[in-house]
Amino acid sequence: MAGEAPELSAQERAGKAFPVSWDQFHRDCRALTWRLNEVGPFHAVIAITRGGLVPAAIVARELGVRIIDTVCIASYDHDKQGELQVLKGISDAAMELGGGTGKGLLIVDDLVDTGKTGKLVRDMLPDAHFATVYAKPKGRPLVDTFITEVSQDTWIFFPWDTALSYHPPLRDGAA
Ligand SMILES: O=P(O)(O)OC[C@H]1O[C@H](OP(=O)(O)OP(=O)(O)O)[C@H](O)[C@@H]1O
Ligand SMILES: Nc1nc2[nH]cnc2c(=O)[nH]1
Ligand SMILES: [Mg+2]
Known part of the structure; x- marks a missing residue:
């Protein structure tokens, strides 16, 4: 409608960027495993796809x-959250x-944000x-164990969603 502010995506609402490299992600997953080792043993890992697949592989290793199973849930179209869709449930x-x-x-899973995905599972x-x-x-109250808390207004960029690219210097004309 005319005059109405356009809807902001989750990423736009989350002003701060938190880029994570493969190295950092691997280190954080290993740190998570140290904590989980105190809680287990576990019969199986259930990965919430797709983001949970990478940490699930590292943690399970x-x-x-x-034994690794998946529950396939989609809700974000890039950075806009819509209705949660369970595309595949947990196996019998x-x-x-x-x-x-x-x-x-x-x-x-890789992260909890609003907690909607985590709550469903x-x-x-x-x-x-x-x-x-x-x-x-x-989303934090839903999680039993995690490694790093970031503020609600932060958007996390995962290594599988990003690539190295040129970044202009802070000061105009310094290039
Ligand atoms: O706590 P919430 O607000 O529900 O958001 C968290 C979920 O959002 C992302 O998944 P996404 O739906 O983007 O799908 P993907 O894992 O396939 O990238 C992320 O991997 C979590 O599963
Ligand atoms: N990549 C990414 N996906 C999300 N889904 C919900 N929150 C986030 C986030 O901060 N980063
Ligand atoms: Mg996900």
């Missing part, structure tokens, strides 16, 4: 877990391993342990 085999409630299962597996690498304040 460190913890020696060979993983459900059975968790006794129907998720006991002894480890849910892994927690409701499917109430007794599972939920771990993320990064957490923003709104």
Whole structure:
């Protein structure tokens, strides 16, 4: 409508950028595993795709877990969150391993932001342990273990979504 401010994307609302390199991400996943090692053992890892696939692979390798399942959820179109869509649920085999409630299962995602995605999966597996690498304040209460908290107005850029590119100097004309 004329005169109405355009809707801001999550990334625009989140003014600060937090770029994460592969090295940093790997280090943060290993740090997460150190904490999780105190909590386990786990029968299986449940990765929330797609972002949870990379940390799930690293965490499962460190913890020696060979059974990995996925729950496939989409809600963000780049940086705009819409309705959550469960594209694939948790498999019957993983459900059975968790006794129907998720006991002894480890849910892994890259981050919690509003917490909507995490809440949906927690409701499917109430007794599972939920771990993320990064957490923003709104989603943080849903997470059992995480490594780094960033402010709600920060947008995290993951290495699989980014590439090295030229960055102009801060001072005009210094190039
Ligand atoms: O706490 P929330 O506000 O729900 O946001 C967190 C979710 O958003 C991102 O996934 P996305 O829906 O972008 O899909 P992707 O993992 O396939 O990138 C991220 O990987 C989390 O799963
Ligand atoms: N890449 C990325 N995806 C998100 N989905 C929800 N919040 C974020 C974020 O900060 N970064
Ligand atoms: Mg995701």
